[in-house]
Every structure is written in C-alpha cells, then in structure tokens.
Amino acid sequence: MARALAGDATARRGDKESIQKKSASNISSPLYTLLGAFRDSVLRSDSLMRRIIPALAILFILILAVFRTGDLASEFSETRNAAQTTLSLMATVVATRLNTEEEILPERGYRTTLKRLLADSLPPGATSNARLFLVADQAGTIVASAPARPALESRPITDLLAPSQPLTVFGARAGVLSVPVDLGGIDGAEQVLATVHHLDGQLGMVAVLQPESAIYSNWRDDLSANVTLFVGTSLVLLAVVYGFFSQATRAEHADDMYAATRARIDTALTHGRCGLFDWDLSRGRMFWSSSLYELLGREPKDDILSFADVSDITHPDDIDLLGLAEHLLESGETLVDETFRMRHADGSWIWLRARGEIQSEPGRAEPHLIGICIDITEQHQLAEQSRMADLRLRDAIETISEAFVLWNAKNELVICNSNYQSLHSLPNSAVKSGTPYKDVMAAASNSEVAPQPVTVTQRGGAPEGSYEAQLEDGRWLQISERRTKDGGFVSVGTDITALKKHEEKLMDSEKRLKATVTDLQKSRKTLEVQARQLVDLADKYQEEKTNAEAANKAKSEFLANISHELRTPLNAIIGFSDIMTQEMFGPIGTDRYSDYCKDIYSSGTYLLNVINDILDMSKIEAGRMSIETEIVNAAASAADAGRIVTGAATEKNITVTADVSEDAHVHADKRALKQILLNLLANAVKFTPDNGTVALKARPRGDKLRFEVTDTGIGISERDIERLAQPFVQVENQFTKTHQGSGLGLAIARSLVELHGGKLTIESEVKKGTTVSFTLPLADEQQNG
Incomplete structure (x- = not known):
C-alpha cells in the first residue's frame, strides 16, 4: 500500500511539472494536426455529401433493379431452354422405344397394351412437374396418355394442338413450341410447351406437353422472392436515405440554429x-x-x-x-x-x-x-474612484470646523468627524459605522440637552430643520438637520456659544440703542443734507479727477512735443560748440572763449540728456514704450554701461567695478537693459563722494538673474525711499540741491524693469550707501548657442 501511494504521489508531481510541456506537445503533435485537417475537410465537404448520398442511394437502387432484372430474364430464358430440351429428349426417347416394339394390332386390349408400353417407355421421373405424354394413331386420335387422362383419350389430337398451330408444323424432328392447350382444367386453355414426334408403323405420333405454369413455377418463386427482397431492400434503403436526408436537413437546420444561436450568444457576450x-x-x-x-x-x-x-x-x-x-x-x-x-x-x-x-x-x-x-x-x-472619493469625502468632513454626523434610515451611524466625537466625548468604540443612535447617545458624556423649553429654540428666520440647543456644559449649538433620499438624515452642529454671548450683549445694548433712535431721527435730516452735499462733492471730485487726468495727458503730450522742439536747436548748439572747442576752422583767439565753448557744450549735453529723459518718461506714461525681448549677454551690457560712466567716475576718483559672469544671459530688451544699468550707475556715481566705490553684481536666483548696484554715497532716508522712484522727484529741494538732474533716472529705470515683468528694490542707509536691485529672467545657454 505504501509503495502504491508513493507511486501515485510521484505520478502526480510528474503531472504538475509536465503541464506546460504537454500543452505545447499536444498542440504540435502530427496526430492532432491530422485530425484537425480531417475535421476541417469533413466540415467543408459536409454540405456536398448531404446532396451526393441520396443520389448515390437512388443510383444504387436503379443499378440493382437493372442487374436483378437482367439476371431474372437470363434465368427465365435458361428455364425455358432447359424445359424445351427436356421435352424434346423425352419425346425422342419415348418415340424410339415405341418404334422398337413389335407391331401392335388393333385388338381388344389394344389401348391397354399401348398404355402399358407408353408407361414402360417413359424415363424415370418423366411425368413429374405436370408433364403429359400423348400417343395418337395414324388418324390422329389420342389412344394413350401418361399420366392417364381419360378425358383426353379418343379425342383428336388436333383438338388440342391444331387450334393454335397447324399440325403440319410438328414434323418428325419438330422443335418445342409454346401453344395454348385446353387440357380440361378449371381455367380452360392454358399456355403449354409442346413437341410432337411421328412414329413408325401403326401408330401416328407421340406428343409431350408441359404447362408453362409448372415449368416457370420455381422461376416465379425466385421472381417473387427477388421482387420481395428488392422492394424490401429498396424501401429500407429509401427509408435510410429519407432518414439521412431528413436527419441531414435537421442537422443543417440545427447547424443554422447553432450558428445563429452562437452568433446571438457571441453578440450578447460581446456586448x-x-x-x-x-x-x-x-x-x-x-x-x-x-x-x-x-x-x-x-x-x-x-x-x-x-x-x-x-x-x-x-x-x-x-x-x-x-x-x-x-x-x-x-x-x-x-x-x-x-x-x-x-x-x-x-x-x-x-x-x-x-x-x-x-x-x-x-x-x-x-x-x-x-x-x-x-x-x-x-x-x-x-471602485477605485469610489474609494478615492470616499477618502476625499472623509478628509473633507474631517477638515470642516463644524460637528458633522450622518445617520441612515435605521438610525444607525454612517460617518462622523472628530469634532462630533469630541463635542459629545464619545469613545472610539461608539463611533463605528452601524452603531445605533441610542447606543451612541448612551456612550456620550455630554449628550443630553437641557430639558427646559427655553433650551431648544427655533431661531427666527432659520431654515426648516435648523434649531439651537444648549448642552449640559453650557455650550450652545446651531444644529442643522436635513433628510437624505434614503430616509436617513445628516446633522451639522456649529458652536455658537460666542454668538449667544454676543446676542446677550446686543440685548443689553438694544435698550441703549432705542434711546439713541430719537437722536438719530433728529439727526436724520442733517445726514440727508450731508448726503446730498457728499453726492455733490463726489460729482465734483469725479469732474476734477477727469480734468486732472486730461491735464496729466496734456502735460505728457506737451513734454513730448516740447522735447522734440528743443532737441533740434540743442543738437545745433552742441555741434557748433564742439566745433569751436575743437577749433576745426582755426583758433578762436582768446582762452576765455574756449572755456565758454566748453561750458556751452557741457550745458547743452546736460540739457539734451534731460530732454531725452523727459521724452522717454512721456512715452512710458503714454503707454507708447514697447520692448522686444531677446537673449542678451548681461556681462556685455554691464560693460557698455560701465564705459559710459567711466568719465564721470574718473573726475571724482570713484572706483566702478562689474562682477557679472560672461556666460550669464537674460531675456530682455538690449537697449532697455543698457539704459537701466546706465541710469543706476550714473545715479550711484552722482551721489557718491570722491574716492568712493560703485559696484555692479549679477547673481542667479532660481530662474532669475538678480542685478545689484551698490554705492558708498550719501544714502537715502527711509521716508524718502517710497517717493524717490516717482517722476521728477528728488530728495533735495531747490534750496538744498547740490547735484544736477531731472529726477527721472530712477523712474525710467523702474518703469523699464516693470515692462520686463520685474520689480525695482531700493535699500539704503543715510551716509553709508545705497543698493538698488532688480531681477530679469535667465536664458538657457543652449538657446543662446
């Protein structure tokens, strides 16, 4: 038994390990392929076989009928020939024996002797199968018969044979003929095979007759058996063919139904x-x-x-x-x-x-x-979305500040948040989903509401299902309850203790307010008059504001127009003074004139710069200043701005440094960036005492590049920083002013930075220096390449 169990376990493990191998080998085996091909061939030829088999069966029946008909016809012919031969031989034997007898005299007993001789002359079994032997004399009268037929004796033989065939037809060696003969039977004349042999001597002839019914009785029996067998076989075969055809039709119909059912099932399964x-x-x-x-x-x-x-x-x-x-x-x-x-x-x-x-x-x-x-x-x-939605819903419920609880139609807990749990001091075991309402309230240490009628009140104007309740610990709740579609309800409780206390204070102050109502009514007329005055003032303010905006616009347009008008003569003044200073067309003569020309040139240049600043500021305020950003090398722009202020810095012995990486690139308008740096550096140099320093730095900050201009100048007080970047604003007034300028440098720089989406920042300390910074978007080095 143990050996059998071990063998069974080994075989089972072998089956497990060979599952995958069998799957591949069974699919690829030649027998499976051959059976599959045979199945496909049968399925393809099935319709053809259904039509061929009934035709083959009918053809088989016809061939069998033709074959059996021919066979029976051949047997019929053989039976007839055999009967004719037998009759002819027997007639010859009897005639020969009778001819060898001595002469028979016609005496008393003649017929008896002839009958005896005829009986002795017959071969054994000659009279079987209804054969009849007749002997006639020379007159043609039948004198003897075997077997004995007294009714036929003494009759002329011509009565039997002559009606159908003349007797002369039967010669000495005549053949066997089929003639109708009346042998005295019940049915009258019947067809018989007859042969006649003439005798020598006193006798005339011997005739041998055999009814065809007796001759063909066996053949008819065979014919009946064959016909019966053929008809039975044909009927059975036709029944089989009909059954096959009917079954094939039903099978075809079943196949159609199966195909339609399978199509419907496949369609249903697919959908x-x-x-x-x-x-x-x-x-x-x-x-x-x-x-x-x-x-x-x-x-x-x-x-x-x-x-x-x-x-x-x-x-x-x-x-x-x-x-x-x-x-x-x-x-x-x-x-x-x-x-x-x-x-x-x-x-x-x-x-x-x-x-x-x-x-x-x-x-x-x-x-x-x-x-x-x-x-x-x-x-x-x-399901995943529902799970995530449930988590989000729970998070949302948990994050709200109110106490939230949801009950189902059976008054069982569905969900609540921690605020509700802490409000009623519920243990964790009591806030499980499915806990009945009474069990939750029984576990609450702060669940009972004070029973006094004044405790639960319907607030005026509150929606249906909303009420106020006071807990035993003295807190007030605003409870809002709504029925859900499934018969449950949701309750949201908001702590309104502070509101209730505030209402009490309001009640106290209501009395005081009533006392002031009278005073307010008295002052109402005064307030109405003041309101009308305020309306008039508002209209006037709007009108003045419109006028101010129009004046500001006119001012900007005037500054732009006058700047254009002043630039043309100034360019001529600057040009001519420069020619005179350079003495291009010969010496001036007096050195004082040369100094005057230099003063004219410097004053004209200063005035032109002021006009350019005014023109740029006017464009910015009018919204006509536009920038076209591109990838700009920050170091190159810083170097250009530094070269321009180098002259002014050298005069005051101010050191100007630029610390900008050569591979730093920004998205900016090249001219605008240069002007921003130039204005900031120029201001730094202007307000930095002699022997001071001005430093320009640029450092990446995330995706931005931060520019910083730091000087060791006079500094700016905190109260002046906010208004310093406004147009035409200077910290020094006209009485304390020690530096020239239009007051537009920082304003233009701030506006250009804001057009780039940045912000200008000023950090300063009086007598220690100022740092002005701004940021621009960094550009990718690969884009630059």
Missing part, C-alpha cells in the same frame, strides 16, 4: 463584455470563445490555446495559473472565482473576473475548468 473558456487542466490546453478574443482585442480563432500562450498575457502579480491548476488538482475544489489582469492587443491591461466550475466528461478522466470571464475594468476603475 456584455464577457467571454467563455474551457481549460483542460491535465493537458494545459484552453479554448476561448470569439467574444473573449474580441474582449482582448485579438482576432477570433478556433485553435486550442496552450498554457504558455495564456500565461504570457496574464499579469504575474495578480494570478499564478500554474499554481491555480496545481491547487485545483490537489485540493479537489470545483469552484473558481478569480480577479486578474490580461494584456490587451494594444498593450493596455484589462481587468477580468473569471468564474467557473470543474467538470469531468463521462468516460474521461481529464478535468475541465469551464466558466466565463467578465470585463470588470470599468467597475474596477469605478
């Missing part, structure tokens, strides 16, 4: 997003319905799938098909309900739920897992 499968667990082979192929976006086919084919498109993290097969074979379980993913033809994963039962066909030991696969991708996604 139902499901498919059928049949898994041979012992061999590893699997059959899929066409709807299951279409479910996975694959071409339907009637081939059997191997275990490896199915395992390759199954997600390994969801299910182990080999382990499932081993478990089913070992445990004996029959029901399967698994959820897993399979790869779609487009590469995506489809969630399937497989439900099936193991069945064994009668007479076969191989178990088959037969079931259905349902596409649950949408349900899985909806």
Whole structure:
C-alpha cells in the first residue's frame, strides 16, 4: 500500500511539472494536426455529401433493379431452354422405344397394351412437374396418355394442338413450341410447351406437353422472392436515405440554429463584455470563445490555446495559473472565482473576473475548468474612484470646523468627524459605522440637552430643520438637520456659544440703542443734507479727477512735443560748440572763449540728456514704450554701461567695478537693459563722494538673474525711499540741491524693469550707501548657442 501511494504521489508531481510541456506537445503533435485537417475537410465537404448520398442511394437502387432484372430474364430464358430440351429428349426417347416394339394390332386390349408400353417407355421421373405424354394413331386420335387422362383419350389430337398451330408444323424432328392447350382444367386453355414426334408403323405420333405454369413455377418463386427482397431492400434503403436526408436537413437546420444561436450568444457576450473558456487542466490546453478574443482585442480563432500562450498575457502579480491548476488538482475544489489582469492587443491591461466550475466528461478522466470571464475594468476603475472619493469625502468632513454626523434610515451611524466625537466625548468604540443612535447617545458624556423649553429654540428666520440647543456644559449649538433620499438624515452642529454671548450683549445694548433712535431721527435730516452735499462733492471730485487726468495727458503730450522742439536747436548748439572747442576752422583767439565753448557744450549735453529723459518718461506714461525681448549677454551690457560712466567716475576718483559672469544671459530688451544699468550707475556715481566705490553684481536666483548696484554715497532716508522712484522727484529741494538732474533716472529705470515683468528694490542707509536691485529672467545657454 505504501509503495502504491508513493507511486501515485510521484505520478502526480510528474503531472504538475509536465503541464506546460504537454500543452505545447499536444498542440504540435502530427496526430492532432491530422485530425484537425480531417475535421476541417469533413466540415467543408459536409454540405456536398448531404446532396451526393441520396443520389448515390437512388443510383444504387436503379443499378440493382437493372442487374436483378437482367439476371431474372437470363434465368427465365435458361428455364425455358432447359424445359424445351427436356421435352424434346423425352419425346425422342419415348418415340424410339415405341418404334422398337413389335407391331401392335388393333385388338381388344389394344389401348391397354399401348398404355402399358407408353408407361414402360417413359424415363424415370418423366411425368413429374405436370408433364403429359400423348400417343395418337395414324388418324390422329389420342389412344394413350401418361399420366392417364381419360378425358383426353379418343379425342383428336388436333383438338388440342391444331387450334393454335397447324399440325403440319410438328414434323418428325419438330422443335418445342409454346401453344395454348385446353387440357380440361378449371381455367380452360392454358399456355403449354409442346413437341410432337411421328412414329413408325401403326401408330401416328407421340406428343409431350408441359404447362408453362409448372415449368416457370420455381422461376416465379425466385421472381417473387427477388421482387420481395428488392422492394424490401429498396424501401429500407429509401427509408435510410429519407432518414439521412431528413436527419441531414435537421442537422443543417440545427447547424443554422447553432450558428445563429452562437452568433446571438457571441453578440450578447460581446456586448456584455464577457467571454467563455474551457481549460483542460491535465493537458494545459484552453479554448476561448470569439467574444473573449474580441474582449482582448485579438482576432477570433478556433485553435486550442496552450498554457504558455495564456500565461504570457496574464499579469504575474495578480494570478499564478500554474499554481491555480496545481491547487485545483490537489485540493479537489470545483469552484473558481478569480480577479486578474490580461494584456490587451494594444498593450493596455484589462481587468477580468473569471468564474467557473470543474467538470469531468463521462468516460474521461481529464478535468475541465469551464466558466466565463467578465470585463470588470470599468467597475474596477469605478471602485477605485469610489474609494478615492470616499477618502476625499472623509478628509473633507474631517477638515470642516463644524460637528458633522450622518445617520441612515435605521438610525444607525454612517460617518462622523472628530469634532462630533469630541463635542459629545464619545469613545472610539461608539463611533463605528452601524452603531445605533441610542447606543451612541448612551456612550456620550455630554449628550443630553437641557430639558427646559427655553433650551431648544427655533431661531427666527432659520431654515426648516435648523434649531439651537444648549448642552449640559453650557455650550450652545446651531444644529442643522436635513433628510437624505434614503430616509436617513445628516446633522451639522456649529458652536455658537460666542454668538449667544454676543446676542446677550446686543440685548443689553438694544435698550441703549432705542434711546439713541430719537437722536438719530433728529439727526436724520442733517445726514440727508450731508448726503446730498457728499453726492455733490463726489460729482465734483469725479469732474476734477477727469480734468486732472486730461491735464496729466496734456502735460505728457506737451513734454513730448516740447522735447522734440528743443532737441533740434540743442543738437545745433552742441555741434557748433564742439566745433569751436575743437577749433576745426582755426583758433578762436582768446582762452576765455574756449572755456565758454566748453561750458556751452557741457550745458547743452546736460540739457539734451534731460530732454531725452523727459521724452522717454512721456512715452512710458503714454503707454507708447514697447520692448522686444531677446537673449542678451548681461556681462556685455554691464560693460557698455560701465564705459559710459567711466568719465564721470574718473573726475571724482570713484572706483566702478562689474562682477557679472560672461556666460550669464537674460531675456530682455538690449537697449532697455543698457539704459537701466546706465541710469543706476550714473545715479550711484552722482551721489557718491570722491574716492568712493560703485559696484555692479549679477547673481542667479532660481530662474532669475538678480542685478545689484551698490554705492558708498550719501544714502537715502527711509521716508524718502517710497517717493524717490516717482517722476521728477528728488530728495533735495531747490534750496538744498547740490547735484544736477531731472529726477527721472530712477523712474525710467523702474518703469523699464516693470515692462520686463520685474520689480525695482531700493535699500539704503543715510551716509553709508545705497543698493538698488532688480531681477530679469535667465536664458538657457543652449538657446543662446
């Protein structure tokens, strides 16, 4: 017994290990291929065979009928020839024997002697089968018969034979003829075979007759048997053909019904997003319905799938098909309900739920897992979305400041937040889903509401289902309750203790307010007059504001126009003074004139710069200043601005430094960036005492480049920083002013920075220095390349 169990365990392990190998070998075996080809050939020729087999059966019946007819005709001819030969031979034998007898005299006893001689002359069995021997004398009268026929004796033989054939036809060696003869039977004349032989001597002739009915009796029996057998065989064969045709018709109709039913089932399965499968667990082979192929976006086919084919498109993290097969074979379980993913033809994963039962066909030991696969991708996604929505809902409920609770139609707890739990001091065991309302309230240490009627009040103007309640600890709640569609209700409680206290204070102050109502009524008229005055003032303010805006616009246009008008003569003044200073057309003569020319040139240049600043500021205020950003090298712009202020800095012995990386690039308008840096450096140099320093730095800050201009100048007080960047604003007034300028440098720089989307920042300390900074977007080095 132990040896048998060990052998069985070894065989079972071998079956487990060979599942995958069998699946491939069974599919690729020549016999399976041959059977498949034969099956396909039979299916293709089935319709043709249904039409050919009935025709072959009818043809077989016709051939059999022709063959048996010919055979029976041949037997009939042979029977007739044999009868004719027999009659002829017997007639010859009798005639020979009678001729050898001595002369027979016509005496008394003549007929008796002749009968005896005739009987002795007959061969053995000559009278069998209804043969009749007649002897006639020379006058043609029948004198003897064997077997004896007294009714025929003494009759002329011509009465028997002559009516149909002249007697002369029967010669001495005449053949056997078929003639109608009346032998005195009940049916009258009948057809017989007759032969006549003439005798020598006193006797005339001997005739031998045999009815054809007796001759052909055996043939007719064979004919009846053959006809009966043929008719029976034909009827049986026709019945078989009819049954085959009927069965074929029913089979064809059944095939049509099967095809239509299968098409309907496949359509229903396809629209139902499901498919059928049949898994041979012992061999590893699997059959899929066409709807299951279409479910996975694959071409339907009637081939059997191997275990490896199915395992390759199954997600390994969801299910182990080999382990499932081993478990089913070992445990004996029959029901399967698994959820897993399979790869779609487009590469995506489809969630399937497989439900099936193991069945064994009668007479076969191989178990088959037969079931259905349902596409649950949408349900899985909806479940995941529902889970996420539930988490979001719980988070939302938890984050609200009010106490929230939801009860179902059975007054059982569905969900509540921590505020509700802490409000009633509920333990964790009491806030589980499904806990009845009475149990929750019984576990609450702060659940009972004070019983006095004044405790629960319906607030004026509150919606239906909203009320105020006072708890035992003295706190007040604003409770809003609404019924849900399923019969439950949701309750939201807001702590309004502070509001109630505030209401009490309001009640106290209401009396004081009533006292002031009279005074307010008296002053109402005064307020109405003041209101009308305010309306008039507002209208005047709007009018003055419009006028101011128009004046500001006119001012900007005037400045722009006057700047254009002043630039033309200034350019001439600057040009001519420069020519005179350079003495291009000869010496001036007096050195004082040369100094005057230099003063004229410097004053004109200063005035032109002021006008340019005014013109730029006017464009900015009028909104006509536009920038075109590009990738600009920050170091190059800084170097250009530094060279321009170098002259002014050298005169005051001010050191100007620029610390900007050569590979620093920004998105900016090149001219605007240069003007920003130039204005900031020029201001720094202007307000820095002799022997001071001015530093320009640029450092990356995230995706920005931060520019900083730092000086060691006079500094700016905190109260002046806010208004310093306004147009035409200077910290020094006309009485304390020590530096020239229009007051537009910082304003223009700030406006240009804001056009780039940045912001200008000023940090300063009096008598220590100032730092002006702004940022611009960094440019990618690859774009620059």
